[in-house]
Amino acid sequence: MKTDVLVIGGGPAGMNAAIEAARAGASVILVERQAHLGGQLVKQTHKFFGWAEKGAGTRGIQLAEEWARAVEEHKNITVLLSSEAIGLYDDGAWMIEQEGKLIPVYPKKIIIAVGAQEKTLPIENADIPGVYGAGAIQTMMHVYGVLPGEKYLIVGAGNIGVILAYQLAQAGAEVKAVVDVLPKLGGAYWVHVTKIRRMGIPLYMKHTVIEIKGDQWVESATIAEIDEKFQPIPGTEKELDVDTIAISIGLSPLTDLMYQAGVELIWIPELGGLVPVHSENMRTTKPNIYVAGDASGIEEATTAALEGKIAGAVAAKDLGLTVNDSDIEEWKNELGQLRDAPLLEKLRHGLHKLHEAAKERGLQ
Amino acid sequence: MLPIDGIPTTEDILAKAPPAERMKKGAVAMIECWQEIPCNPCVVSCPTGAITMESLTAIPQIDFDKCIGCALCVAACPGLAILLVDSSKEDGDRVSIPYEFPLPEVGETVDCLNHEGKVICEGVIEKVVHLPAVNKKDKTPIVTIKVPKGYALQVRFFKRR
Ligand SMILES: Cc1cc2nc3c(=O)[nH]c(=O)nc-3n(C[C@H](O)[C@H](O)[C@H](O)COP(=O)(O)OP(=O)(O)OC[C@H]3O[C@@H](n4cnc5c(N)ncnc54)[C@H](O)[C@@H]3O)c2cc1C
Ligand code: SF4
Ligand code: SF4
Numbered sequence: 237m238k239t240d241v242l243v244i245g246g247g248p249a250g251m252n253a254a255i256e257a258a259r260a261g262a263s264v265i266l267v268e269r270q271a272h273l274g275g276q277l278v279k280q281t282h283k284f285f286g287w288a289e290k291g292a293g294t295r296g297i298q299l300a301e302e303w304a305r306a307v308e309e310h311k312n313i314t315v316l317l318s319s320e321a322i323g324l325y326d327d328g329a330w331m332i333e334q335e336g337k338l339i340p341v342y343p344k345k346i347i348i349a350v351g352a353q354e355k356t357l358p359i360e361n362a363d364i365p366g367v368y369g370a371g372a373i374q375t376m377m378h379v380y381g382v383l384p385g386e387k388y389l390i391v392g393a394g395n396i397g398v399i400l401a402y403q404l405a406q407a408g409a410e411v412k413a414v415v416d417v418l419p420k421l422g423g424a425y426w427v428h429v430t431k432i433r434r435m436g437i438p439l440y441m442k443h444t445v446i447e448i449k450g451d452q453w454v455e456s457a458t459i460a461e462i463d464e465k466f467q468p469i470p471g472t473e474k475e476l477d478v479d480t481i482a483i484s485i486g487l488s489p490l491t492d493l494m495y496q497a498g499v500e501l502i503w504i505p506e507l508g509g510l511v512p513v514h515s516e517n518m519r520t521t522k523p524n525i526y527v528a529g530d531a532s533g534i535e536e537a538t539t540a541a542l543e544g545k546i547a548g549a550v551a552a553k554d555l556g557l558t559v560n561d562s563d564i565e566e567w568k569n570e571l572g573q574l575r576d577a578p579l580l581e582k583l584r585h586g587l588h589k590l591h592e593a594a595k596e597r598g599l600q
Numbered sequence: 601m602l603p604i605d606g607i608p609t610t611e612d613i614l615a616k617a618p619p620a621e622r623m624k625k626g627a628v629a630m631i632e633c634w635q636e637i638p639c640n641p642c643v644v645s646c647p648t649g650a651i652t653m654e655s656l657t658a659i660p661q662i663d664f665d666k667c668i669g670c671a672l673c674v675a676a677c678p679g680l681a682i683l684l685v686d687s688s689k690e691d692g693d694r695v696s697i698p699y700e701f702p703l704p705e706v707g708e709t710v711d712c713l714n715h716e717g718k719v720i721c722e723g724v725i726e727k728v729v730h731l732p733a734v735n736k737k738d739k740t741p742i743v744t745i746k747v748p749k750g751y752a753l754q755v756r757f758f759k760r761r
Contacts, residue, residue, distance in 0.1 A: 292678060425679065427637075433605070441604060
């Protein structure tokens with residue numbers, strides 16, 4: 237198959253990239269490895285922050301449906317579901333695997349919007365049934381309508397951990413504790429935390445999980461307070477009667493496709509670890525490859541969508557199509573406003589490092 | 601403390617509370633939004649212009665005299681940070697909170713929880729209404745609980761028995 241633009245990943249970033257590239261007149265193939273569009277958003281039943289005029293106050297899942305409709309209605313976009321991009325071949329083909337079948341796609345421009353993966357907990361027994369990533373639990377709950385257990389320990393009190401605690405309580409489960417190694421709240425919005433505190437869900441800061449008991453399934457988890465060197469303090473252990481442990485200690489960009497295609501990666505912990513060097517126009521060090529969304533650095537759905545729009549429009553522009561430069565400037569401006577919040581200090585620091593690296597390499 | 605464990609202090613709460621005289625006149629919004637986050641549905645939802653904000657990331661400000669207690673902002677706020685407080689009645693105060701759980705019955709007696717999730721008094725469910733969220737497609741249930749006099753600034757959630 238030939239196409240002007242291949243978009244890999246059908247989350248907020250990929251859907252918006254496809255829409256903008258198609259709007260400028262490019263032919264677009266959008267591949268998504270799941271059987272549905274939406275990415276992480278299909279699991280988000282809570283209402284989003286942001287501009288009311290642009291969908292804030294709307295539940296993530298509804299935003300996903302609106303974008304998916306716009307993608308499906310666009311005649312320039314071909315959507316391939318249950319299709320995974322597995323890599324770039326020497327002849328310039330991007331190989332897509334669709335239910336066992338290999339489809340080579342020859343694109344002029346590639347936008348990588350594959351999202352992120354959850355970090356795992358380096359502790360013994362963290363691989364027994366009953367220990368899951370927060371994202372996996374959300375998928376079971378919201379996509380398949382099942383709960384893996386009844387009594388939960390949540391490790392990590394960032395936005396994802398505290399939102400999961402709330403969603404679990406809504407689903408009728410008991411959240412025995414949320415623990416975090418930090419001495420005080422890090423990235424979590426206080427309003428998300430107050431929501432679970434007033435329900436009586438215990439939050440233990442400066443705590444970690446030190447032991448998971450169980451053989452076939454989690455039977456209990458022991459938490460303990462930690463000192464400045466993150467070592468457990470003897471005598472502070474508490475054994476919790478839980479059957480499920482949710483890990484939400486952070487995300488890191490999925491970079492294997494970029495790595496394989498030769499995109500330069502750089503270590504920026506504030507953005508989630510290894511991230512692709514890219515400009516504000518979402519161009520990478522590899523001509524013709526663009527990135528957007530969590531795959532380019534961990535942020536949010538609202539920022540992922542804006543980055544997707546920029547990547548889609550810039551890719552179209554690089555193809556020689558006409559795009560409205562003022563649109564691109566407006567999206568950059570909106571990104572700037574969203575990133576302006578005082579609690580995003582660390583993120584801004586990470587982005588600064590990234591933009592310096594992009595400048596050094598002369599990326600526009 | 602909020603920055604440490606997500607529990608507001610008495611000072612934090614009092615700083616957001618409407619004046620006692622205003623609460624005696626009837627239901628009024630109290631905005632427990634603590635942080636400068638990029639968000640503004642409260643401003644957009646208010647029909648009287650009572651809520652204002654300097655920029656998208658500023659903390660919302662409310663003019664209690666302009667507030668008519670309609671609860672549209674309560675339904676719109678994605679942070680579930682706004683509630684109505686009312687001390688106009690003799691038989692008890694009223695708090696109205698957004699409630700995204702299986703709904704209680706009107707007349708049901710419940711245990712009332714404070715910001716820490718501790719049971720502090722008994723309450724009775726007085727009213728359940730469904731108001732539109734900003735996008736109008738979604739509705740948020742808002743539950744009004746009758747609580748003992750003097751508890752309007754403390755009750756923030758309830759537990760069914
Ligand atoms: C619990 C939780 C709460 C959140 N709350 C909010 C919130 O309130 N507000 C907010 O703005 N954001 C929120 N987010 C963040 C938001 O969901 C993500 O930032 C956003 O979804 C990132 O979009 P994306 O398009 O970059 O990636 P994703 O949504 O992860 O989409 C990437 C897609 O790419 C697909 N994919 C991956 N690899 C391949 C491949 N090789 N081939 C084909 N397809 C592939 C994946 O299946 C996925 O569908 C939350 C996230 C979580 C987990
Ligand atoms: S209760 Fe109604 S009038 Fe009062 S601030 Fe909220 S939206 Fe405005
Ligand atoms: S809508 Fe709610 S969370 Fe958003 S700024 Fe207003 S009060 Fe704060």
